Amino acid sequence: MSSIEDVTIHGPHGPIPIRVYDPGEPSGAALLWAHGGGFRHGDLDMRESDMVAAEISRRAGALVVAVGYRLAVGGVRHPVPVDDVHAAWQWMTGKYQPVTAGIGGASAGAALALASALRSRDENERDGGGWDENERGDVVRDGGARDGGGRAPDTILLAYPFLHFPNPGPYEHGVEEMVRNYVGRISDVPADAFPGHARLEGLPPVHVLLSENDHLRPSGELIVRQLHEAGVAATVFVAAGTAHGHLNRPLEDTGVAESLEFLAAGLARGRRRWIRRDGPPRIEFGADYNPEQWPPETWPEDVRLMREAGVTVVSLGIFSWARLEPAEGQWDFGWLDEVMDLLHSHGILVDLATPTASPPPWLTRRHPEILPVDRHGHTVGPGARQHWRPTSPVFREHALRLVRAVATRYGGHPALTAWHISNELGCHNVYDFSDDAAVAFRSWLRDRYRTLDALNHAWGTAFWSQRYGDWAEILPPRLLGGAGNPTQALDFKRFSSDALRDHLRAERAVLRELTPDVPVTTNFMVAGPINEMDYADWASGVDFVANDHYVRPGPQARDELSFSANLTGNIAGGRPWFLMEHSTGAVNWQPVNVPKRRGELARDSLTHVAHGADGVCFFQWRQSRAGAEKYHSAMLPHGGVSSAVFRDVADLGARLAALSAVSGLSRTRASAAILVDADSWWAAEQDSHPTSRLDYRGEALNWYSTFLDLGVRADVVPAGGDWSGYRLVVAPILHVVPQRLRDRLENYVHGGGHLLATYFSGTVDENDHLWPGGYPGALRDLLGVRVEEFAPLLDGETVTLSDGTAATVWTERVTVTDPAVEVLLTYPDGGPAVTRRALRAGSAAYTSCVLPADGRKPVLDDLLRRAGVSSELPVALRGRVEPAVRGPVWFLINRTDEPVDLADVDGATGELPARGVVVLL
Ligand code: GAL
Numbered sequence: 001m002s003s004i005e006d007v008t009i010h011g012p013h014g015p016i017p018i019r020v021y022d023p024g025e026p027s028g029a030a031l032l033w034a035h036g037g038g039f040r041h042g043d044l045d046m047r048e049s050d051m052v053a054a055e056i057s058r059r060a061g062a063l064v065v066a067v068g069y070r071l072a073v074g075g076v077r078h079p080v081p082v083d084d085v086h087a088a089w090q091w092m093t094g095k096y097q098p099v100t101a102g103i104g105g106a107s108a109g110a111a112l113a114l115a116s117a118l119r120s121r122d123e124n125e126r127d128g129g130g131w132d133e134n135e136r137g138d139v140v141r142d143g144g145a146r147d148g149g150g151r152a153p154d155t156i157l158l159a160y161p162f163l164h165f166p167n168p169g170p171y172e173h174g175v176e177e178m179v180r181n182y183v184g185r186i187s188d189v190p191a192d193a194f195p196g197h198a199r200l201e202g203l204p205p206v207h208v209l210l211s212e213n214d215h216l217r218p219s220g221e222l223i224v225r226q227l228h229e230a231g232v233a234a235t236v237f238v239a240a241g242t243a244h245g246h247l248n249r250p251l252e253d254t255g256v257a258e259s260l261e262f263l264a265a266g267l268a269r270g271r272r273r274w275i276r277r278d279g280p281p282r283i284e285f286g287a288d289y290n291p292e293q294w295p296p297e298t299w300p301e302d303v304r305l306m307r308e309a310g311v312t313v314v315s316l317g318i319f320s321w322a323r324l325e326p327a328e329g330q331w332d333f334g335w336l337d338e339v340m341d342l343l344h345s346h347g348i349l350v351d352l353a354t355p356t357a358s359p360p361p362w363l364t365r366r367h368p369e370i371l372p373v374d375r376h377g378h379t380v381g382p383g384a385r386q387h388w389r390p391t392s393p394v395f396r397e398h399a400l401r402l403v404r405a406v407a408t409r410y411g412g413h414p415a416l417t418a419w420h421i422s423n424e425l426g427c428h429n430v431y432d433f434s435d436d437a438a439v440a441f442r443s444w445l446r447d448r449y450r451t452l453d454a455l456n457h458a459w460g461t462a463f464w465s466q467r468y469g470d471w472a473e474i475l476p477p478r479l480l481g482g483a484g485n486p487t488q489a490l491d492f493k494r495f496s497s498d499a500l501r502d503h504l505r506a507e508r509a510v511l512r513e514l515t516p517d518v519p520v521t522t523n524f525m526v527a528g529p530i531n532e533m534d535y536a537d538w539a540s541g542v543d544f545v546a547n548d549h550y551v552r553p554g555p556q557a558r559d560e561l562s563f564s565a566n567l568t569g570n571i572a573g574g575r576p577w578f579l580m581e582h583s584t585g586a587v588n589w590q591p592v593n594v595p596k597r598r599g600e601l602a603r604d605s606l607t608h609v610a611h612g613a614d615g616v617c618f619f620q621w622r623q624s625r626a627g628a629e630k631y632h633s634a635m636l637p638h639g640g641v642s643s644a645v646f647r648d649v650a651d652l653g654a655r656l657a658a659l660s661a662v663s664g665l666s667r668t669r670a671s672a673a674i675l676v677d678a679d680s681w682w683a684a685e686q687d688s689h690p691t692s693r694l695d696y697r698g699e700a701l702n703w704y705s706t707f708l709d710l711g712v713r714a715d716v717v718p719a720g721g722d723w724s725g726y727r728l729v730v731a732p733i734l735h736v737v738p739q740r741l742r743d744r745l746e747n748y749v750h751g752g753g754h755l756l757a758t759y760f761s762g763t764v765d766e767n768d769h770l771w772p773g774g775y776p777g778a779l780r781d782l783l784g785v786r787v788e789e790f791a792p793l794l795d796g797e798t799v800t801l802s803d804g805t806a807a808t809v810w811t812e813r814v815t816v817t818d819p820a821v822e823v824l825l826t827y828p829d830g831g832p833a834v835t836r837r838a839l840r841a842g843s844a845a846y847t848s849c850v851l852p853a854d855g856r857k858p859v860l861d862d863l864l865r866r867a868g869v870s871s872e873l874p875v876a877l878r879g880r881v882e883p884a885v886r887g888p889v890w891f892l893i894n895r896t897d898e899p900v901d902l903a904d905v906d907g908a909t910g911e912l913p914a915r916g917v918v919v920l921l
Contacts, residue, residue: 004054006044011087013080017068018088019044021057028099029062031157031267032089032116036107036245038162039072039081039182048106048248052159052260055251059264062102065092069112072182078193081182086116093151100270104157104263106247107216108178111163113156114195120152121202124540152204154270157263159209160244161223162216163196165189169218196223200230201505202540205516207266208236209259214244231509231541233516237262269517273575274544274614275313275417276519277349281663282312283656284349284615287635288581289314291339292323293624299339302622303346305636309646310653311348314621315580316340318353318423319385321402322360333409344415351521351580352416354406354507356399357423358385363398370395373434376479384628386428390499391440396506403510411515419515420580421507421522424548425500430532432496433476442471444495458767459487483688487768493682497534504541519543523580526568528552528560529697534678535571536718545572548581548619551604553594558895559705562607562882566704567676567716569612574666576614579605584618584645585633593631599915601648602655603893606917609659610884610891612667616656618649661921665887670713671869672728674703677719677736683768684735684760691792693809699732699758699850706856708895711871711878712864713885728754728867730860731761737778738766746782752841754867756860757783759810759848760790775812776846783846784818784837801833802826805855812848824859834859836866843867874904881912890920 002024008015033056035042035049044050044066053066069084070076085105093101105113165179165186179186183193191198196219206227210220220236227234239246239255239262249256275284286306291299306314317324317336326332343350364371364382370392372380380387388395410416449455452468461467466485468474477484477492508520521542524535527549539545547568551557568577584601586593596604605616623634635649681696700716707714717723719734719741729748734757737745742762749755762779764770771777775787791811793799798806802825814832816823824845825834836845845863864870871878880900882893894900894912902908907920 002057009088009091012083013070016070016084016088017044018091019050019053019066019068021053021064021066023057023061023063029060029102029267029270030092030096030098030100031056031060031062031064031102031104032085032092032113033064033066034069034085034105034109034112035066036105036109036159036162037071038178039108040178041071042109044068046248047250048109048245051251052106052247052263055260056264056267059260060267062264062267063096063098078183078190082112082115082119082192085112086119089116089120089153100154100267101151102155102157102267102270103153104159104267106159107162107245108182110158110161111194114158114161114163115192115198117153117156117203118192118195118198124152154204155266156204156206157209157266158206158220158223159247159259159263160211160214160216161208161220163194163223164219165194167216167219168222169215172215175215196226200227200232203227203230203232205233205235205266205269207263208234209262210236210238211242211244211246212238212240212255213242216244228509228513231505231512233512235266235516274519275349275351275578276517277417280660282660283609283663284313284578285617285653285656286311286313286348286615287315287618287621288318289316289621290319290624291316292320292335293626294622296335296338298622299342302636303342303348305641306348306621307346308641309635309650310657311621311635313349313351313417313615313617314343315351315353315420315617316343317355317406318420319355319358320353321355321358324355324406325360325402327362328366331405336410340410340413340415344413348415349417350413350415351418351420352406352410353420354399354403354422354511356402356507359388359395359398367394367398369436372429372432373437375431375433375477377433380429384428388429389432389434389436390426390429390496390503391432391434391436393436396503399503400506400510403507404514407511407514411518416518418543419511419518419520420546421504421511421520424523424525425504426497426533427525430496430500431492433478437476437499438474440499441476441492441495442474444498445474445491446471448491459485459491460767460769461485486683486686486688489686490679490683490768493532494534494679497532497537497678500533501538501541504538508541521546521578521580523548524568524571526564526571528564531678531681531697536678536720539571539573544575544578546578546580546615549579549608550581550583550587551596552590553592556701556705558603558607559708560701561604562611562708562893563701563704563716565608565611565613569667570715570717570721572612574612574669576612576664576666578615578617579608579613580615580617581619582608582617583633584635584637584649586631588629588632595633597915598644598648599913601645602652603915603917605652605656606891606919607882607884607893609656609662610886610893610917612886614663616652659919659921662886662889662919665889667715668885668887669725670715671726672707672712672714672730672864672867673717673723673726674700674707674714674730674732675719675723675734676700676716677734679736679766680719680734683764684733686768690790691810693792693795694733694760695809696733702853702856703730703732703860706853706860708882709853709857709879710861710864711873711881711883712869713872713883724748724751724753726753727869728756728864731755731757733758734761735763736766736768737762737764737771739778742778745779749782749839749842749844754843754845754863755782756845756847756863758846759812759850779844780817782837782844783835784816784821784844785832785835785846785848786815786817787812787848788815789813799849800828801849801851801855803855803858805852807833807849807851807855809850814846814848824862825855836863876901876904892918892920
């Protein structure tokens with residue numbers, strides 16, 4: 001039963017009237033709608049409000065909330081109407097928690113809607129978004145709402161929008177008067193009032209309805225071009241024969257019904273957070289498929305065996321540039337047409353690559369200036385892959401030309417399920433010291449610092465006579481005769497990550513322009529020691545997160561796999577993500593390439609699923625006969641179908657098919673978290689530090705292993721995200737603590753959170769300048785300790801602590817400055833080694849040394865107990881089994897090489913085999 005109800009909500013300027021159109025059978029979509037009227041006319045009864053809201057609600061089966069914002073009359077001006085619309089947005093998304101949430105408006109209402117969407121985007125970018133619990137106790141995305149923000153929209157609808165001043169059309173007195181009335185002036189109009197002047201990156205798809213005969217039409221046309229340039233998907237519909245404000249006409253009038261249909265369809269589409277496909281939910285299964293390495297006769301057999309193994313999706317064409325464009329401007333698409341059709345005819349989806357990862361020989365011969373240059377000035381030769389400078393304008397031009405050609409050809413192919421941009425951006429070319437890089441680095445620095453004075457201050461160039469008097473004097477940190485400037489080095493890392501992210505955005509902009517409905521991803525490398533790309537920062541640039549992970553042998557190999565999968569899941573905001581590559585057995589690029597033991601193939605895959613992967617793919621489908629990766633394992637190995645690996649692969653395919661109930665479920669938040677931070681990782685391991693033995697990732701991973709040893713779930717979360725809801729947060733080597741992070745940590749502890757920070761935390765600010773007054777700088781007061789000297793240990797040297805365990809690598813000379821601090825462990829001279837300061841409800845603990853595993857375990861156990869966090873596992877399973885939870889589904893992963901008795905586990909029976917995984921559906 002549908003209903004329409006008038007409600008009053010509260011906003012920052014007092015009550016706001018709204019009208020709620022409930023379709024009765026909700027589709028999970030909701031729209032906030034703002035009528036037009038030049039900011040000074042209109043109400044909830046006008047057709048552009050009432051009829052439009054009712055019709056969109058009916059056509060999309062969506063809940064629609066029309067907002068009667070304050071008009072710019074009687075002294076009311078900007079930002080009051082935007083504040084009202086934004087308050088209504090926060091109310092609607094908070095109350096209904098829709099699956100797809102859209103915002104839209106007509107004419108002036110479109111400006112209000114877009115301004116509110118930009119506010120949500122900014123709040124999310126600032127706060128990172130995060131997780132919260134709703135009234136029912138479900139864990140839901142809160143989009144950073146803790147700091148007063150709101151959920152970002154999934155789609156935006158703009159009807160004949162009025163977004164720019166001056167209007168990019170002929171002069172009109174009436175337009176100017178509207179602006180003066182709304183803003184109070186006609187110069188220096190804020191972007192929040194006319195958001196056509198705002199930064200538009202990071203918005204969801206926008207659907208723009210234009211009236212054919214409209215003096216404001218140029219504003220709508222301009223916003224579409226601006227959105228495309230900003231990499232935002234935008235679709236346009238021109239309602240033929242209509243004038244500005246045509247949604248105020250009766251439904252039967254020319255173009256009105258078509259316009260409403262366009263808006264309703266835009267709402268229904270929302271932002272795709274997953275690959276595009278029909279049919280019931282499932283976990284996708286597949287591989288990189290490189291048919292160009294094989295004669296066409298092999299392809300039908302490939303596809304037949306893929307079906308046999310349960311393959312549902314392949315990533316295609318990743319390294320096919322030279323084959324698709326054998327000479328500049330000459331295209332050979334025939335073979336790819338055939339493969340796409342073949343896969344489609346067998347029901348296999350294609351995640352099609354923009355094949356820009358490996359430029360062909362003709363390009364590097366003609367344009368050697370695209371080749372990267374190392375820190376020594378050596379040019380990287382062609383002949384491997386990724387031999388291109390992220391900042392080369394020449395490479396960018398050729399790459400985007402290729403992307404355009406591929407997207408034009410295959411954008412409408414029914415097999416296409418997603419775009420796979422390039423491949424592992426930064427795998428081989430992240431640090432480039434070329435002249436192109438120097439130019440781009442300077443421009444990045446100008447954006448960051450604006451003035452040379454600010455840069456000189458940030459870089460501390462008073463030291464060693466490094467002061468810059470001209471931007472042109474600044475270079476990337478090339479080969480140096482001595483220790484370089486640490487802030488320059490840190491900024492170069494930040495810049496290098498951003499340069500690759502910009503390449504991602506540039507390819508994405510072409511794809512969004514040509515195929516706005518096809519989701520875009522790229523394969524991250526959240527794995528092992530790889531830290532060059534700040535993926536927490538990149539994640540908002542893809543429609544869904546994809547990751548590649550390869551096991552590196554060693555005692556913590558599987559803890560590391562779980563750590564990376566866990567972090568990937570949190571980078572994805574808890575939403576499902578795609579494991580784009582891992583291996584069925586040995587890789588080829590380690591010094592010794594060991595195969596997986598029986599059971600490990602399934603256990604590794606299912607551990608990723610346990611942490612949120614809804615796609616499980618391998619590199620690659622058929623093991624190569626030639627090339628550098630011919631000894632790398634594959635789904636179909638050299639040994640063929642009658643091999644243990646192929647049998648394991650097919651078994652895994654069947655097992656994943658039976659787990660379709662898991663797909664779509666978000667990760668369930670743990671009670672504890674470990675913070676990871678790109679800046680801290682980069683800065684803490686710079687040279688000329690107290691020791692070169694410091695291992696950022698090792699410290700974070702060690703704490704993760706300790707959680708696993710205790711049988712307690714912990715999330716691995718980016719420090720920029722929202723971790724305020726965890727009961728206990730471990731901050732390993734949180735070295736870079738800017739003022740805002742300092743405030744967040746203090747608020748967290750004062751609000752009842754329990755923090756454990758380790759040595760070398762809080763030491764520097766965002767410029768890598770020491771916080772004055774002694775270590776741990778920004779955290780000194782919070783922790784109630786003061787460190788005057790770091791005292792790193794020589795290789796092999798240990799220091800025995802008061803519990804008999806032996807610290808290595810790092811110690812500090814600590815004094816307690818607050819009487820509330822309890823000393824948990826001491827050094828041999830009685831000095832504090834591990835401390836805990838209790839506040840009213842929270843606490844702040846500190847470990848000043850590298851604790852061994854047997855030292856970490858009792859410390860963490862104690863802190864967890866005092867924070868009220870306990871293991872969810874029966875005692876007999878703790879340490880032996882890793883627990884992971886997605887909604888109602890529990891995963892128990894055997895960490896050992898022995899079977900584990902499941903007698904004490906509700907809903908399970910028998911034994912969990914060595915290296916096995918049980919999924920409790
Ligand atoms: C990845 C890459 C693949 C393949 C694989 C081998 O880095 O994306 O193309 O090279 O490693 O492990």
